[in-house]
Amino acid sequence: MHRSVAALPLVAIAISAPAYAGEEPLYQPAPAWVDEADVAGLIAEDGPATILYDWQHRLEDGVAWGYIDWVQRIDNPQSLMQVNTQTLEWLPDKGDLIVHRMEIHRDGEVIDLLEQGVTFDVLRREQGLEQRLLDGSLTATVSVPGLREGDVLRISRTVSTADQALGDEVQATQYLPTEPWQVGTARATMSWPADEEIYWGVEDKVDLPEPELRDGYRYLSVELPLAEPDPVPNDAPRRYHRPAILRAGSFADWQEVSAVMAPHFDQAATIASDSDVARLAREIMAQTDDPLDRTARAVRLVQDEVSYLLNGLDGGNYLPQSAEETWDIRYGDCKAKTVLLLALLREMDIDAEPVLVSSQMGDAVPELLPLPAAFDHVIVHAMIDGTDYWLDGTSSATRLATLANVPPFHYALPLREGGAGLIPMTQRDLAVPQMRANITMDHSAGIDFPALVTVNIEFSGPAAAQMQAMVDADDPAMLQTLARNFAGDEAMAMQVSSLTLDYEEDDAVATVQVNGVTQPQFEWIDGRLRSSVEPGEDVNDFNPNRARPAWRDIPVATPGPMRQQFGMRMVLPQDGTGFTLEGERDVEMGFGNLRITRTASIDGNELLATGETFARLGEIAADDLPEARRAARRISSNLLELVPPESVTWRWELSDAERFERAAPLLEAYDQAIDFAKEDDFQPLIARALFLRSIYDFDAAMADFDVLVEEQPSSWAFRSRSWLHRTQGDRDAMLADMQAAYELDLDNGVAREVAEMLAYEGRFDEARELMQSLAVADDDLIWHYSTLATIAAAEGKLEDAEAFMSDAVAQAPQSADALNADCWFRGLWNTGLDDAVDVCTRSIERASNAAAALDSRALVRFREGDYEGAIADLDGALAISPGLAESLYLRALAKMHADIDGAEADRTMALRMAPYLEDFYARHGIAVPVS
Template sequence: MHKSIAALPLLAVAISAPAHAGEEPLYQPAPAWVEEADVQTVLSDDGPATLLYDWQHRLEDGVAWVYHDWVQRIDNPQSLMQANTQTLQWLPDKGDLIVHRMDIIRDGEVIDLLDQGVTLDVLRREQGLEQRLLDGSLTATVSVPGLREGDMLRIAHTISTDDQALGDEVQAVQYLPSEPWQVGTARAVMSWPADEDILWGVEDRVGLEQPELRDGYRFLTVDLPLAEADPVPQDAPSRYLRPAILRAGSFSDWQEVSAVMAPHYDAAAEAGSGSDVAGLARDIMARADDPLERAALAVRLVQDEVSYLLNGLDGGNYLPQSAEETWDVRYGDCKAKSVLLLSLLRQMNIDAEPVLVSTQMGDAIPELLPLPAAFNHVIVHAMIDGTDYWLDGTSSATRLATIGDVPPFHYALPLREGGADLVPMQQRDLAVPQMRMVMNVDHSAGVDLPALMALEFRLSGPAAAQMQAMVDADNPAMLQQMARSMAGQGNSQMQVSALNVSYDEDAAVATIEVEGILPPYFEWTDGRLRSSVDTGDQFAEFNPDRARPAWRDIPVATQGPMRQSFDLTMMLPQQGDGFSLEGDRQMEAGFGNMRFTSSASIAGGEMRAAAEAFGLLGEIAPEDLPQARRSFREIANRSLELVPPEDVTWRWKLSDSQRAERAAPILEAYGKAIEFAEDDDFGALIGRARFLGSIYDFNASLKDFDALIAEQPSAWAYTQRSWLHRTKGDYEAVLDDLQSAYELEYANGTALNIARELAYLGRIEEARELLGSLVVSDDERLAHKDMLATVAAIDGQLEVARQFIADAVADAPQSAAALNSDCWFRGLWNIGLEDGLEVCTQSIERASNAAAALDSRALINFRLGDYPSAIADLDGALAISPGLAESHYLRGLAKLHAGVDGAEDDLTVALRMAPHLEDFYTRHGIVAP
C-alpha cells in the first residue's frame, strides 16, 4: 500500500497511549530494539551542520515508540544561541519521555552531561493557551551547560505512546524530508513484530522495498533526504501537493477506524432525561416544531454558548469530554462541541452521528492509509427529511438560512457502531450569498463631476461573525481605519463621509454601510465618452499552467463554496436622456465550477445592474480544461458600456450658479468626509481641494491647499498650489511654491518649471544657472532643451533658441513630442512660420493623441492669418480633448479675427478654466483684433 496524510513537523509524531505514563522524564539507555548509529562515522568539520537525524519507530502490543537521535555541529554564535536551549515534548497521560544521551563532543572527546547530573526541567505552563490550545503535552527543557562554538551536540531520546482511545490498535506517522534539506546522515526506520497485522503506506514518489524480515520483526528503512519532488502546479488538488509521509498502523480499513472511535462519542453524548443537556433540548423543542429549525437552534447554542478550547488532557487528543461536562464548563474543542451538538440532536430525535474530516487534505483522504491520524477535525452529520446536513459546532453564525451549507472538507468518516466507509460530502450552492453588495450612485450632477455613493455590504456566515467584535468594540478609530483602507489610491480614490457597522445576531448578518464620494464614472478617451459597467463578474485570470507533459493529467482545484451578489442603481446625468447601454446586457455563463448571471437596463433616468456568482469546491478534470479556458475568455472579453449622448453638458459650459447648485451636495459630502477622517488622513481634504479647482472655485481650492500644506507639506501639494497662484496672476507666489517643492523633492521637471518662471520674471541668469546644474537623463533631454530654448527666447536670443529646438528634433527626428515642441515654439515666438506647418503636420501624423499637435498647428495658422484653418485645427483638438482651455481660448481669438460666431463663448469658457491664459497669450502678442 502507498497512501498519505498532511505534513508533519520534522520530529516524528507517533500516536498511541501510555505504556508507563509519567510526568517526569526518565533517564535510561536506549531500548534494545534500537539500532544506534555509529556517530564516529558521521562526525565532520565541514558539510552540513546537522550531522545526524535518526528516527526509529517500533509498533508492538498496541504501543508506538519513536526513538530520535540528533547530532548538530555548532559553527557560529547564532548556531550556539539556537542550540543552547533544547526542548522535548510528550503526552504524559499516554506514555513516557526517556532520555538516553546528552553529549558534547569536543576535539574527539565525549562529555556525558547526563553522567554529570544534568537533567531537564519540566515546564508546567501549557504552551498554547493563547491559541486556545490545552493539548495535555508537557515540555522538558534544558540549557546545555558549557556548550561552545566548535562543539558537536548529541541528544537521543524515546517517546512511548499508548493511546487510550485506540485500545489495542496502534498507529505511527513519520515525515520524510526531501532535498534541498541538508544533513550529513539521516534515516527513518519503522518496525513491528512479524506476527502483528501492521499495514504501511507512503506516497507513490517514494520507492520503498517490501519490509525486511529480521529476528521476528519486519523493518522498513528509508534513507534521507529523499530526492527533491518534481514540481507540481500550485492549483492542483491537495492529493498532488502533499508531502512524503511514511505511515503504519494496525487498522485494516476505514470501517475499523470508524468502529474503534465510535463508542467514545456515543458514550460521551449520553445524557439522562434530568440532565442540563436534556433540558436544553426541551427548551429548543418548545421554541420550534420543525426539526430543521430545531437543529439550527442547537448549532447556534453550541457555537455561541460554548467557547473553543482544545483540551488534550487525559486522553483528550482522541477522547471527547462528555456533553454534560462541556455544557458545565462552557468550553471545549471540536470533539466536545460535536458531542454536545450530537447529544442535543439525539435528545430531539434527529438522526445524527459524529464524522471525522480533514480541513487540509480532504480530497486526498481516500488515498491515505486508514488511520485516525488522517483527520484533524470532528463535525456532526444529520439527516433531516432526506437531506444531508453537515454541522460544525466550532464554526460560527450558522442559522436556519445557512444550515444547509456544506463545509469544504471533501470527505467524512461517520463514526458508527460496526464501522462505516468514507462518505463524499456532496457540494451544493450556498443558500444565501456570503457577501451581498448593494450600491446606489447619484451621478445626476454631470458626467464630469463626482458621484455620491451609498454602499451596503451584507455579510453572512463566519465572515459576518468576525464583524460582531467590531460592533461590540464601538471604536470610531477602527471605523476610520476601515474607511481609509476602502478609499483606494490615485484617480480612483473614494472618499468616505460616513461608515457604520451593525450586526443582527438573530440573522447572523453583518451590515457595513458606507457613504462617500466617487470620481466620475465616465472617461473621455480618443474622442469617446464611455463608462465600463462592472456587474461583478470581473475575476482573476484563469489560465492553469499544464504545458509540461507531466502536468497534463493533473486536475485544477477549485475553491468553494462561494456565493456573492451585486446590485447597482445609478441616477444618470440629464435624467438619463440619450444614455444607452452597448454590449451584453444579459449573461448566464460559467467555467469549471464557477457560474455567473448578470443583467443591466436603463429606465426612468436610472441604470440598474445586477450580478450573482456561484462557486463550488471541487476540481476541473484535465479533459475539461480547454473548454473551461474558452468559457473564461468569453466572460473576460464580455463588455458592457454606459454611453452618454453626444450633446452632454460639460461642467465648463454651466453658468456659475448652475455649477454651484450641482456642486453643493458634493461639497457637503466632502465636508463630512473631512470631519470623519482620522487626524492624519488628508485624503478627503485633497479630494475637496482638487474638486474645487475642477469647478473653477480657485480661491476656495487655494484655501484648502493652504491648510493641507500647513499640516502635511509635500512637493505635490506645493506644485498644485503653484498652479492656483498662476490663475490669480501671482507669479512670485508661483515661483515660491515651485522652489519649495524642489527643496522637498529634487525632480528635474520641477527645476524646469522654476527656470521658466525665473526667465519670465527677468531673472535669466538664474534660470540658465539652474538648467546648467541639472543631470539630465535621455528621457529628459527633450524637455531640457525645450526649456533652454524658452529661456533664450525670453532673453531675445531667438536664433540660439531655435538651435536648441533643432538639436532636440535632431536627437529624435521621428518623435511626435519633439516635432510638436518645434511646432509650438515657432507659433509662440512667431518665427520660422514658412516651413512650420510641415513640421506640425508630421507631429500630428505621428502622435497617438494629436490634440496638442493640432493646437500647436492652429497657433501657426493663426500667426499666418489663416483663421479658418486655425479654427478647423482647434475643432479637431477639442474633439479629442474637450477640456483644453488653451484651445478654447485660441479658437475664441481666431473666431474674433475671422468674424465667426461663438467667440465670446469660447473665451468665457477658457478664462473660466484658466484665467491666466489672457495674460500669457497677450505677452506673446496673441490678442484679439
C-alpha cells in the same frame, strides 16, 4: 483553526486514566532497537551546519516510539543564539520523554552534559490559551551551558506514545524533507515486529522498496533529503501539493479507523433522560415541529452557548468529553461540541452521526494511508428528509437559512459501529448569499462631477459573526479604520462621510452601511464617454498555466463555496435624457464551477442593475480547461456599458452659480468625510482640495492645500499649490512652491519645471545651473534638450534654442513626443515655420493620443495666419480631450481673428479653467486682436 499535536490531531478532555504518566523527562540510554549513528567521522567533515538528523520510529504492542538524533555545528553568533536554548515536547498522558544524550563536541573532546548533571526544566505549555488552545503537552527546556561558537551540539531523545483512544492500534507519521534542505546525513526509518500487521505508505511521493526483514522486525528506511519535487501550478488541487509524509499504522482501511473511533463518540453522546442536555432537547422540540428548524436551533445553541477551548489534557487528542460535561462547563473543542450536538439531535430522533474531516488535506484524503491522523476536525452529519446536512459546532452564525451549506472539506469519514468508508461531501449552491452589496449612487450633479454614494452590505454566516464583535465594541477608531478600507489606496476612490454597523442576532446578519462621495463614474477615452456596469465577479484573471508537458493533465482547483449578490441604482445626470445601455442586459454565463447572472435596465432617470455569482468547491478537469478559458473570455468580453448622449453638459460650460449649486451637496459630503476621518488621515482633505480645483474654486482649494503643505508636506502638495498660485498670477509664490517640491523630491521633471520658471523670470544663469546639475538618463534627453531650448528662447537666443531643439529631436527622430516638442516650440516661439506643419503632422500620425499634437499644430497654423486650419485642429483636439483649456483659449483667439461666432464663449470657459492662459500667450505675442 484546528491543529495537530504529535500527529494526533483531535484534542479534547479524556474520560479514562492515562496509559503513562511521564510528567518528568527520563534520562536513559537509547532503546535497544535504535540503530545509533556513529557521528565521529561526520563531525570531522566539512559540510552543512546540520550534521545529522536521524528519525527512527518503532511501532510495537500499541505503542509508537519516536527517536531523534540531532547534531548541529555552531558556525556563527547567530547560530549560537538560536541553538543555545533547546526545547523538547511530549504528551505526558500518552507516554514519556526519554533523553539519551546531550553532548558538546569540541576539538576532539566529548563533553557529556548529562553526566555533569545538566537536566531539562519542565514547563506546561499554555502559549495557545489566547487562541483557546490547551494541547496538554509539556515542554522540557534547557539553556546549554558553556556552548561556544565552533562547538558541535548533539541531542538524542525518544518520545513514546500509547493513545488511549486507539487501544491496541497504533500509528506514526514522519515528514520527509526535500532539497534544498542542507544536511550532512539524514534518514527516516520505520520498524515493527514481523508478526504484527502494519500498513505503510507515502502515496506517490517516493518510490520506496519493500520493508527489509531483520531479526524478526521489518525495516523501512529512506535517505534524506529527498530530491526537490517537480513544481506544480498553484491552482492545482491539494493532492498535488501535499508534502512527502511517511505514514505507518495498524489500520487496514478506513472502516477500521471508523470502527475504532466510533465507540468513544457514541459513549460521550449518551445522556440520561433527566439530564440538562435532554431537557434542552425537549425545550427545542416544544418550540417547533419542523426537524430542520429543530436542527438549526440545536446548532445555534452549541455554537453560541458553548465557548471553544481545544483541550488536550489527559487523553484529549481523540477522546471527547461527555455531552453532559460539555454543557456543564460550557466549553469544549470540536469533539466536545460535536458530541453535544449529536446528543441533542439524537434525543430529538434526528438521524445524526459524527464524521471526521480534514481542514488541510481536502481532496487528498482518499489517497492517504487510512489513519486517524489524516483528520484534524470532527463535525456532525445529519440526514433529514433525504438531504445531507453537515453541521459544525465550532463554526458560528448558522441559522435555518444557512443550515444546508456544505463546508469545504471534500470528504468525511462517518464514525459508525462496524465502521464506514469515506463519503464525498457533495457540494451545492449556498442557500443564501454570504454577501449582499447594494449601491445607491446619486450622479445627478453632472457627468463629470463626483457622485454621492450609499453602500449597504449584508453579511451572513461566519463573516457576520466576526462583525458582531465589532458591533459590540462600538469603537470609533475601528470604524475609521474600516472606512479607510472603503476609500481605497488611491486617495480618490471613495471618501467616507459616515459608517454604521449593525448585527441582527436572530438571522445572524451583519450590515455595514457606508455613505460618502466617489469620483465620477464616467470615463472619456478616445472620444468616447462610457461607464461600465459590472455587478458581478471579475474573471479576467482566470488563465490557468498548463503549458509545461508535466502539467497538462493536472486539473484546476476551484474555490468555494461562495455566493455573492450585487445591486446598483444610479440616479443619472441630465435627468437620464438620452442615456442608453450597450451590451447584453440579461446574462447567465459560467464555466467550471462558477456561474454568473446579470440584469440591467434604465427606468426614467435611474440605472438599475443586479448580479449574482455562485462558485462551488471542486475542480475543472484538464480536458475541460480549453472550453473553460474560452467561456471566461466570453464573460470578460461581455461588457455592458452605460452610454451618455452625444451632447453632454461639462462643468466648465456651467455658470459659476449653477456649478456651485450642484457642488454644494458634494462639498457637504467631503466636509463630513474630513470630520469623520482620523486626525492623521488627510485623504478626504486631499479629495476635497482636488474637487474644489476641478470646479474652479481656486481660493478654497488654495486654503486646503495650505493645510496639506503645513500638516503633510510633500512634493505633490507643493506642486499642486504652485499651480494654484499660477491661477492667481503670483509668480513668486508659484516658483517658491516648485522649488520646495524639488527639494523634497529631486526629480528631473520637477527640476525642468523649476528651470523654465526661472527662465521666464529672467534668471537664466540659475536655470542653466540647475539643468547642468542633473544626472540625465538617455530616455530623458528629449525633455532635457527641450528645456534648454526653452531657456535659450526666453533669453532671446533663438539660434541656440533651435540647436537645442534639434538635439532633442535627434534623440528619437521618429518619436511622437520629440516631434510634438519641436512642433510646440516652433509655434510658441514663432520660429522655423517653413516646415513646421510637416513636423507637427508626423507627430500627429505617430501619437497614440493626438490631442496635444493637434493643439501644437494649431498654434503653428495660427502663427501662419491659417485661422480656419487652426480651428479645425483645435476642434479635433477638443473632440479627443474636451477639457483642454489651452485648446479652448487658442480656438477663441483664432475665432476672433477669423471673425467666427463662439469666440467669447470659448474664451470665457478657457479662462474659467485656467486664468493664467491670457498672460501666458500674451507673453509670447499671442493676444486678443485689437479692433
